[in-house]
Amino acid sequence: MTRKNYYLTTDGLLKRKENTVYFLNKDSKRPIPINKIYSIYAYGALSISSQVLNLLSREGIPVHFFNRYGFYTGSFYLRETLLSGDIIIKQAEHVLDNERRMELAKSFVRGAALNMKRVLGYYGLENGISDTLSDLESSGSITEVMNVEARIRSDYYSAIDGILPEGFRIERRTRRPPENMTNAMISFGNSLLYSTVITELYNTQLNPTISYLHEPFARRYSLALDLSEIFKPTIIDRMIISLIKKRAIKVEDFEHGMNQCLLNDSGKRKFLAEYDRRLGKTVKHRELGRKVSYRRLIRLEAYKLIKHLIGQKRYEPFVMWW
């Protein structure tokens, strides 16, 4: 795939001249040919003209907006022709039928947990994920499933703390606002991943608002939350651990305030560059016999869900195999 993600970290303006979009900020004017854009992530204040929006929607290019803390605030995307009434009906049917919903909700938690296990295994860390995971089967409600997930995640974070240097330990997960550096990176990374999943879902017939693990009213694109769970360990957590351990990210890359900590501009730039590199990294896919990028793995997950919904093949969550 030749299209790339563009991450705009400064304030600026998007302008259109024929089939080229220009990003103008106070220091420069950068041309971005329209057929080179996969999606745009806007972290600064961004002004966009309607001409640009028309072009972007014609080409099916989403723009994801984040506030200055790096939290997702919304997306621009014009839905094109990829609509299928059948799929939407099947999606809804699988929420309304509790047994079917639980099956999918559990699959997402199981996938997330097994990927967490792989991350810990990679660093030679002991863990009790399999034990806790056995409680999943007996869970009868979404709340219980969520509780199992929360217990696994909290054990997982404390295990990870065992290999993180002083100052970078998670201690406990804090979100809004994150209270320390690693929490800040987790929040930033999860928002980023969530938007990436939205882009992938928009390229399928799946309706992103109909979800199974998360309540469909939890957030606008709650299906993206469901799928993010599976990829957080593989894409975001591994990346954070590696950035810290390699000392690629340092104390100076954060803004430290009272009870809150956020990535600053240099931190964001480092994080985004590494994220993009990882999304583009490829692995040989065993079933497909082809090389696929991490980003593509997300799309494939959406395809697997479609096949499950139409009754073609039971959904098995992605678990890192390398």
Next chain:
Amino acid sequence: MSMISGLEGNPAVRGLQINYYFICRTKLWFFSHNIQMERESELVKLGRLLHEESYSREKKELIIDDLIAADFVKRKDCLEVHEVKKSNTMEEAHRFQLIYYLFYLKHVKGIENLKGFIDYPALKKRTEVSLNDEDVEELKNVIKDIDGIIRGPPPAPQRKPICRSCAYFELCWI
């Protein structure tokens, strides 16, 4: 209307569905349920480009009732209906797509004096297709069959050489 007796009781079928029926039933099912991949498929783009470049002068698309989209038509002493294809490996599929067009134009639209051609610009080849009773009989069966396939569960994919270049490759084999 006695003229459309051949299609009576049968649903509206799109030309591409006839084509896919001969190529792959999984593809037929996905396509018919609006599970389409077109936005990204480079091959589809390539095909479109091929059309535009090879026949820009004569190009006059024929779209009827949203079912038929012949690539171009020429009015001579008769009406020539052309389908443009990349290669002749799917000969049967192409032929029946065109037979369906001819049948539809004749029996539903009442147009007489039709000629059908499949053009392979890359091979500098052109094949003429005409309606005969045997094909029409088969066409009716095909249409009935398509209806049954679409109403049923999605057919399991079968590995074939064309899978490699099919837009549904990942969806099928993941």
